């Protein structure tokens with residue numbers, strides 16, 4: 001697993017937020033499920049933009065929780081499209097700790113989320129022709 005400080009975030013920042021006390025688990029660290037939700041939101045921001053409308057999450061692959069997250073951590077979710085299909089977009093999402101008083105930025109979590117463009121009835125629809133570059 002590549003967690004070295006040499007690695008740089010890939011993609012664009014789609015979401016930033018702060019880990020709050022209400023998001024902790026029984027160990028006092030942040031719930032993995034909270035991170036999954038933030039990543040889903042971040043990916044949806046990019047997917048909705050490229051799909052020019054509604055999307056639904058259909059799959060989450062390759063999730064790695066690399067570092068524990070503590071209360072007060074400012075996280076940045078970076079997103080990058082890795083595959084654009086007929087109706088679906090696969091987006092690589094990385095969560096980085098934005099600000100540290102000591103040392104460099106830390107990669108906390110990563111995974112690939114797949115979104116499908118849907119219409120008002122929740123049925124899949126074709127992506128716009130320029131979805132990769134929009």
Ligand SMILES: CC(C)(COP(=O)(O)OP(=O)(O)OC[C@H]1O[C@@H](n2cnc3c(N)ncnc32)[C@H](O)[C@@H]1OP(=O)(O)O)[C@@H](O)C(=O)NCCC(=O)NCCS
Nearest residue numbers: 056057058059084085086087088089114116118122123124
């Ligand atoms: C999104 C939905 C409408 C898609 O309908 P569907 O008939 O299952 O669509 P398909 O099986 O033809 O797949 C559509 C696309 O998604 C991709 N896909 C489907 N399941 C996938 C999976 N597990 N992993 C990766 N891609 C997947 C297909 O490859 C296809 O891509 P393409 O059109 O770009 O080639 C339907 O699956 C759905 O409503 N799912 C629930 C979504 C949801 O509620 N999400 C929130 C979960 S809390």
